[in-house]
Structure formats: structure tokens, C-alpha cells
Amino acid sequence: MQSEKQSISRGKKILQSILDATLVPFLAIFTAVVIGGVIIKMVGGNPFEAYMGLIEGSLGSKKALSETAIWATPYIFAGLAVALGFKGGLFNIGAEGQLAVGAVFSALIGYALPQWLGYDLPAIVHIPLAVLFGMLMGGLWAGIVGALKAYTGGHEVINTIMMNYIALNTTSFLLNGIMKDPSPTNVIARTPLIAESARIPPIFDGLRVHWGFVLALLIAFLVWWVLNKTTLGFEIRTVGLNPDAAKYAGINVKRTIILTMALSGMLAGLAGSIEVTGLNYRHELGFSIGYGYDAIAIALLGKSHPLGVVLAAFLFAAMRNGATRMQFLTQLPVDLISMLQALILLFVAADAIVRYIYRIKSRGERVVLTRGWGG
Amino acid sequence: MKKLYFVMALLIVASMILAACGAPATEAPAAGATEAPVAAATEAPVAEVTLDDCVKEEVFCVGLVTDVGKVNDKSFNQSAWEGVQQSQVDGAADLVQFIETADAKDYAKNIATFGDAGFDVVVTVGFGLGEATLAAGVTYPDVKFIGVDQFQAWQFTEDTADDSANVTGLNFPEDQAGFLVGALAAMMSESHVIGAVCGTDVVPPVWRYGEGYKAGALYADGMNSTTTEVQVVYHSDVGFDKTFTDPEWGAQTAKAMMDNGADAVFGCGGLTGNGAITAAAQAGKYAIGVDADQYLTLPEAAPQMLSSAMKLIVPGVAELVAQAKDGSIAAGNYTGSAGYAPYHDLEGAVSDEVKAAMEEINAGLLDASITPGVAPAKP
Structure with missing residues (x-):
């Protein structure tokens, strides 16, 4: 391992650091979305319709993009x-x-x-x-x-x-x-x-x-x-x-x-x-x-x-x-969004969970860029 | 290229789910993934009226935007939504839908969501949406807007530039609601001392509740040849930030009234009034709520909740939607009806004579043979 690491070029290192920085947040979001979908299903909604609504409402039109930018500003x-x-x-x-x-x-x-x-x-x-x-x-x-x-x-x-x-x-x-x-x-x-x-x-x-x-x-x-x-x-x-x-x-x-x-x-x-x-x-x-x-x-x-x-x-x-x-399309409660955000945050803050989940059957060692935490 | 990219993305996502959840847990999302597109495709044409039909002339769609809060708040938002649902049961509306506002800056967007979808009527709930509703009235001239508790001041200004052609404010005669519970309190009181603890009298609806309460008690005295002492205290000694949110003061004031012999207390003014109501109920006196049936919203006071002075939002909204449907709705201010809540747990404590008298007074107010004689605002 030691010798391998030393041979990694500078470009790869940068790439790796970017991957390292973005991987956990990305997987956290992904995990939250999956769990959120299951919960939507459990409360009787259609998760795909809900997520389509979410995407349409935030990115689907000029007006939607404009409103997203308005929210993003503060x-x-x-x-x-x-x-x-x-x-x-x-x-x-x-x-x-x-x-x-x-x-x-x-x-x-x-x-x-x-x-x-x-x-x-x-x-x-x-x-x-x-x-x-x-x-x-x-x-x-x-x-x-x-x-x-x-x-x-x-x-x-x-x-x-x-x-x-x-x-x-x-x-x-x-x-x-x-x-x-x-x-x-x-x-x-x-x-x-x-x-x-x-x-x-x-x-x-x-x-x-x-x-x-x-x-x-x-x-x-x-x-x-x-x-x-x-x-x-x-x-x-x-x-x-x-x-x-x-x-x-x-x-x-x-x-x-x-x-x-x-x-x-x-x-x-x-x-x-x-x-x-x-x-x-x-x-x-x-x-x-x-x-x-x-x-x-x-x-x-x-x-x-x-x-x-x-x-x-x-x-x-x-x-x-x-x-x-x-909500307009599915009449699901808007609180689901707060729940999704909380889940994302949970997985980002406690990234050990995410690292643990995705290490099990990860494709090779690439995914495990750090040796868990504190380790 | 795009398709290939999509397929690859799908594969990656699927493999991640597999990796993530292990064998047993994958079934649920995977099954959902294959079902969803099919379901979405078949559902749309089968259902009688869908959101897509709202743009059509013959389909009458009614949307509701709540104030910051939920449609099941047991208060204004819920009553207004029940009114909208009522209009569907009555056959006026073909499709009804709500959006709950989570942040005040979304008022305009939430209203626009209905406007863009071709809805015929949009109901907005609460004073806070007043400006956004008027603005939307200009943007969507073909949509009728119903603003619950939104006083349309433009009707009374010289300036005609700000006049609206399609916004109707649904307001309520608080003096009549206060009148009803004032009469009830006077008839039920054994000590012939009754009280009301209210928010600041600078706010006209609060003033109308309090003065209506006095007038109602006076009217009952006239019917039964009694003399009732009515104590109405407004919390006008503090700023707006405190006047409606001071339950301790409300409780203290109610206790002082009860020490003076009051055996029925009407709380009108947000949390301040709720404090008075709860204090009265805990002392075993009659408690009277405001705006909605507070038997449902103040469980700690429920056993002693005699009634509540109510704004009848449900029939008011349903009526205005029906008017919008048949085209008779007029922009400006529409005054709904006042009422009083059921006696609930105290059903047995209220004598048949009092019940009959209350129905009589209510009927009198409705046909305007009785008028509380309260000025619209504190002079």
C-alpha cells in the first residue's frame, strides 16, 4: 500500500482528493433519497411521482429555476x-x-x-x-x-x-x-x-x-x-x-x-x-x-x-x-423535504455510517479512499 | 449518447442499491422502480379528472394555499380546506387541491402554481397572504381569488388604480359571534358576573368580539330580566409582540375576574385568551373559546368548554366557490356568518330553555332582526 500510494501522480492525487471530498456527501444524498423513497412509499405515496415533482418544481421551467435561484441566494x-x-x-x-x-x-x-x-x-x-x-x-x-x-x-x-x-x-x-x-x-x-x-x-x-x-x-x-x-x-x-x-x-x-x-x-x-x-x-x-x-x-x-x-x-x-x-402533484406533506434534509445531514455528519454501508461491496479499493475515520 | 448515459446512470444506481442494502432490502426500491412508470402511464387516463384537465373550460378546479402552516391545524387553514372540500361534495368543484406554505416568500409562487395550472378558483388563507393574493389577481385575471380573513381596503379608497376585479375577501362579523357567546354566558351564569379576556382593542376584530360579548349579555338580560355584570379586559397595555402571546397575563386576569365572582370567561386573543380559557376551566368555571371550536384545540380546557365564538369559514368558503362557479361572485368584501360551537361535554348542563334561546338569537342575527350595534372599530 505504501509504495502504491507514493507512485500516484499529482494529478491523480487532486482527483482523489476531489473524489474524497465529494463521495461522502454524494452517497449521503443518495442514501437519504433512497430511504426517503421508502418512507414515501410507506405513507402511501408514489416516490417516483414525488421525486419527479421535486425535480420539475425546482428545475423544470424558467420559473422553477428562477425560484430555485431565489432560494439559493440567502x-x-x-x-x-x-x-x-x-x-x-x-x-x-x-x-x-x-x-x-x-x-x-x-x-x-x-x-x-x-x-x-x-x-x-x-x-x-x-x-x-x-x-x-x-x-x-x-x-x-x-x-x-x-x-x-x-x-x-x-x-x-x-x-x-x-x-x-x-x-x-x-x-x-x-x-x-x-x-x-x-x-x-x-x-x-x-x-x-x-x-x-x-x-x-x-x-x-x-x-x-x-x-x-x-x-x-x-x-x-x-x-x-x-x-x-x-x-x-x-x-x-x-x-x-x-x-x-x-x-x-x-x-x-x-x-x-x-x-x-x-x-x-x-x-x-x-x-x-x-x-x-x-x-x-x-x-x-x-x-x-x-x-x-x-x-x-x-x-x-x-x-x-x-x-x-x-x-x-x-x-x-x-x-x-x-x-x-x-405537494401540488401528490398532496404529500412538505415535511418530507425537511426529513430528507435531516437524513442527508445525518449521513454527512455521521459519515461513518455512509462509509460503513458502502464499503461492504464496493468495487475494489478505490471507493475506500480513507481508512475510515480516525484510523 | 444521452440514452447511453442514462442507461449507465441507471446501472450505477441499481448496483449501488444492491451494494448498499444487500439482498433482502433491495426488493422494495427495485420493485418500485419497475412499477412506477407503468403506474404513472396508466393512472392518468383512467382517473376521471386529473390536474391536466384544469386548463379545460368545462373542468372547475379549486386550489387552496395555506398560510405558513398545515391544512390540519384545527383552525383557519383546516376550516378553509374543509370549505373547499365541501364545494366538491356540493358539485361546484370538479377537482380540489391544496399547497401548504412552508415559508412566507413562497406565497406568490404557491398561488402561481395554481394559476399556471389553469385553476378557476384559488383560496388563500389568512391576512398574511393579502398582498400576494391581490398581486396574483392582476397576473391571473381569469382566476377568481378568495381571501379568507383578508379585508379588501381598496374598496374604500378614492384611488381606483388599486381596485381588483377578481379578489374577494371573506370576512366575518366578529361582533355577532361575540354577541352569541355573551348571551350564552349571561344565561348560564349563576353569579351573574361574566368576564372576557381579550388581546388589544386596537385590532378591530378583537374589539368587535369584546363589544359584541357585552351587547349579547345585555340582550340576554333583557330577555330574562336579569342583571349581569360584564367585565371585558383588553390587553392593550403592551405592544403587539405581547398582546396575543401572553398566557400568564390571561390566566392572571381570568383568576382576578373569578375572584370577583365571574363564573364564565371568554378568551379572545390568541395565546393570551387561551391562558384565560385554561385558567377558567381549571377553576371549574365555564370557559368560552374563539374563532374555531376550541374544544378541539385546547384539550386541557375541553371538559369545561361551554362553547366558542366561531367564524363559520367552512360554509363561507363553500358559498363563495359556488358563487365563483355560477359567476355571481363580486370582488371586494364578502361577510360570512358567525356562529357558536357545540356544547360538547356540557351538553347536559345547558338547559333546554337556554338552548332554545340561543337558537332564537342565532336565527335573529342571521335574518338581521337582531343587531349587536357594535362599531366596526374602536372609536
Whole structure:
């Protein structure tokens, strides 16, 4: 074995590493789909009709693709946020709260700024202002946790969870109070609509997909570039791998932790900002619920690689979006989708199960690229 | 090439299943794989009406989009869906189908799914879908939209640009529902003290429930020459985030009322009202629910649940679907009917005289010979 491994060329090694990275997620998805199919059958549905509905509803038409992209947009941003945290050795469970903070402040700039100034802004100024402000506030929100970690050692998992509660309850307070849509028939906790000049336009006429989606893809590339091609990225990754070694190597660990957390929060904040400025044109208490937690699943499934995150975000988006058509055609409960996602996540997180299942009769040793785990 | 690729993919998938599950477990998915295409091909033409027929002129299809939630929520969504199913039983609808909304951003897409499939009527449930429904009304001018609990404000504005030609809001006379249970509470009370614990009176429907309750008790007093003290407390002292979600406050307020001698408590206002209802039931007093038959949704209060002030969503939806079918439906606001829930476990405790009086009052409200005289909103 040893001699064999040494003879493998560089190209093969890369191929192997790609295979290694994608194999478990792929098999996890596959296993989940098979088990999901069995469960659909058990509840009296036709799994093939259901999956056809899912595919049709997510990829089957221009409209379906557009809606999938809409779902994917916040997932990509929030997934990148969590993934970046992972790279820096930080588990950011706070994307949910950072997203809400970003959404609230973008909405505020969106509807209130023209009133404060007394005149309308051109879109080219207003949109970036709204988006950047939401993004920065998300970063600030997460940066607090980073600072707590860096200077007091307070664990980011606990603190981000607590900051989630603070963010969501403060949001609720604001949306029910001073930021509430004042129109007389409104009974919902939501902001007024943002000004036309703060709305990100759709890419195509008649479809809801907007330029925020393109931005998400660009940002994914940017995150990859920063992580792999810049000093900052190197520092983040080094601190993530071994803070002690990083310190020994002369990296300012405290600064890097705060920066990582702030950058992660900015990405999550962007998810909220773009939802407000590109799609909903307001923030409402029920919007974006759970995206921050889905983002953790997406980052895990994508193995924290920006490209992986984009792909995983698409998968989750397609499932969420296709669920409508699946239910329309089969009248099966949409909860099946949550179940499928949970199964996928289970198999990705506990990849020992997947490795165990597929090792039994695998075709040769190729499939067993690693020696199980920890081994 | 494509076919070959497909076959190869199939082979790989099949081999993976074999590898994965071992011999016994493979049978189920493998059998499903061969069955499915055949079943799909034969099912379609055999069934009487399929989704594909909805585009046809003569086939009348009705779709329902829930608010974030399920069609079996024992509340609005479920009642509206039962109304749609009723319209199928009545023969108005040939095919009915629902989509459960999982996320608010899907409102538009879910409605569009029915619009694109050629459905004739789309029922959307809840205030939250109001804007999406109006927007869909413009996109799908040939579809009739029924918005449950969606007040159509455009009817009352000077501006005609936002007028809709095909959206009908189904709203309910909450004052009449409150009136019914107010009369019932007054007739059943032995201490002649009754109470109501409600959410904020800033929300017009809540105000109408509470004031209707007072008016109903007064009406019963007039019938029976009694004097009933009615305590209606609105939770208007807190913000919108709390007013409907404060069961502790509801329970405390109900207890204070019962300390003052109240032996029937009407809870109107989400979880706050539920807190009051549960507290009353636990104290062995009469509890009265709101909106739907809460005997079914609040099991802990069920034994003492006298009745509930109900919005009759099922007949309201069925009626509007029938109107859409015969073309008599009008855009704007449609007022459905109010009612009161069965006595359930307390059937024996309610005397025949009270039952007869309740039926009389209900009939009076329906033919408008009795009017609660409550303003639409708090002045």
C-alpha cells in the first residue's frame, strides 16, 4: 500500500482528493433519497411521482429555476458565513441572528433614509447603502462575539446562540414598535415597503430572480480567493488549524479571530440584506426563519469549501422550492423535504455510517479512499 | 449518447442499491422502480379528472394555499380546506387541491402554481397572504381569488388604480359571534358576573368580539330580566409582540375576574385568551373559546368548554366557490356568518330553555332582526 500510494501522480492525487471530498456527501444524498423513497412509499405515496415533482418544481421551467435561484441566494451567503467560520476554527451558530440584524437595518435604510434626507436617492446610491449597512451591522453583531472569544475566551457557540435570542427579540420589538408598517389595515409585525430606489432589480422580466443571486456567486468566488490566495486567508486557516502554532508563527490570533467572526457575520448579514432589497422589499417577523440553521447544514454538506457551499445551497434550495410542486402533484406533506434534509445531514455528519454501508461491496479499493475515520 | 448515459446512470444506481442494502432490502426500491412508470402511464387516463384537465373550460378546479402552516391545524387553514372540500361534495368543484406554505416568500409562487395550472378558483388563507393574493389577481385575471380573513381596503379608497376585479375577501362579523357567546354566558351564569379576556382593542376584530360579548349579555338580560355584570379586559397595555402571546397575563386576569365572582370567561386573543380559557376551566368555571371550536384545540380546557365564538369559514368558503362557479361572485368584501360551537361535554348542563334561546338569537342575527350595534372599530 505504501509504495502504491507514493507512485500516484499529482494529478491523480487532486482527483482523489476531489473524489474524497465529494463521495461522502454524494452517497449521503443518495442514501437519504433512497430511504426517503421508502418512507414515501410507506405513507402511501408514489416516490417516483414525488421525486419527479421535486425535480420539475425546482428545475423544470424558467420559473422553477428562477425560484430555485431565489432560494439559493440567502443559502449561499449564510452557508459561506458558517463555512468561513469553520475555516477559522469558529462555529458560528449565530447566522440566524446576524441575518435578522442585516435584514432589519437594510430595511431601515431602504424605507427611512429618503424620509430622513427629505429627497429621493438614485438607485445606484441607495441600493449599495442599504446592502452595505445591513452587511456591516451583521458583521458588527458577530464581531462582538469574536471579541468576547479573543479577549475573554467566552465560547462562540454559547455566545452566538445568546446573540441570536437578543437579535430576534430585538427585531420583534422593533417590528412591533417603531418600525412597524403604519398602514391602518396592517396587523402583522413588518416594516413598511422599502423605497423603489433601494430595490435590487430582477435579472429577467417576469421572473423574480434578481441580481443578488449573481452577487452571491461572486461573493462565493471572493471568499474562495481570500481564503486561498491572500495573507488574511492564510492567517484565518492557520488559526483555524492550530491557534498555538499560528501564534508561534507570528500571527495576531486575537485580531484574526475577531476578523473571522466579523467577516462571517457580514456574510450572514448580506443574506438578510439581499432578501430585503432583492425579494421581499421589507422585513417581516416570519421571514427568513431557519435560514441560519439551514446554513450550518449547507456548510457541513459543502465541506466548508465555497464551491461545495454553492452546490449544497443549490441542493437545499431545489428541495425547498420543488416541495411546492411535489405537494401540488401528490398532496404529500412538505415535511418530507425537511426529513430528507435531516437524513442527508445525518449521513454527512455521521459519515461513518455512509462509509460503513458502502464499503461492504464496493468495487475494489478505490471507493475506500480513507481508512475510515480516525484510523 | 444521452440514452447511453442514462442507461449507465441507471446501472450505477441499481448496483449501488444492491451494494448498499444487500439482498433482502433491495426488493422494495427495485420493485418500485419497475412499477412506477407503468403506474404513472396508466393512472392518468383512467382517473376521471386529473390536474391536466384544469386548463379545460368545462373542468372547475379549486386550489387552496395555506398560510405558513398545515391544512390540519384545527383552525383557519383546516376550516378553509374543509370549505373547499365541501364545494366538491356540493358539485361546484370538479377537482380540489391544496399547497401548504412552508415559508412566507413562497406565497406568490404557491398561488402561481395554481394559476399556471389553469385553476378557476384559488383560496388563500389568512391576512398574511393579502398582498400576494391581490398581486396574483392582476397576473391571473381569469382566476377568481378568495381571501379568507383578508379585508379588501381598496374598496374604500378614492384611488381606483388599486381596485381588483377578481379578489374577494371573506370576512366575518366578529361582533355577532361575540354577541352569541355573551348571551350564552349571561344565561348560564349563576353569579351573574361574566368576564372576557381579550388581546388589544386596537385590532378591530378583537374589539368587535369584546363589544359584541357585552351587547349579547345585555340582550340576554333583557330577555330574562336579569342583571349581569360584564367585565371585558383588553390587553392593550403592551405592544403587539405581547398582546396575543401572553398566557400568564390571561390566566392572571381570568383568576382576578373569578375572584370577583365571574363564573364564565371568554378568551379572545390568541395565546393570551387561551391562558384565560385554561385558567377558567381549571377553576371549574365555564370557559368560552374563539374563532374555531376550541374544544378541539385546547384539550386541557375541553371538559369545561361551554362553547366558542366561531367564524363559520367552512360554509363561507363553500358559498363563495359556488358563487365563483355560477359567476355571481363580486370582488371586494364578502361577510360570512358567525356562529357558536357545540356544547360538547356540557351538553347536559345547558338547559333546554337556554338552548332554545340561543337558537332564537342565532336565527335573529342571521335574518338581521337582531343587531349587536357594535362599531366596526374602536372609536
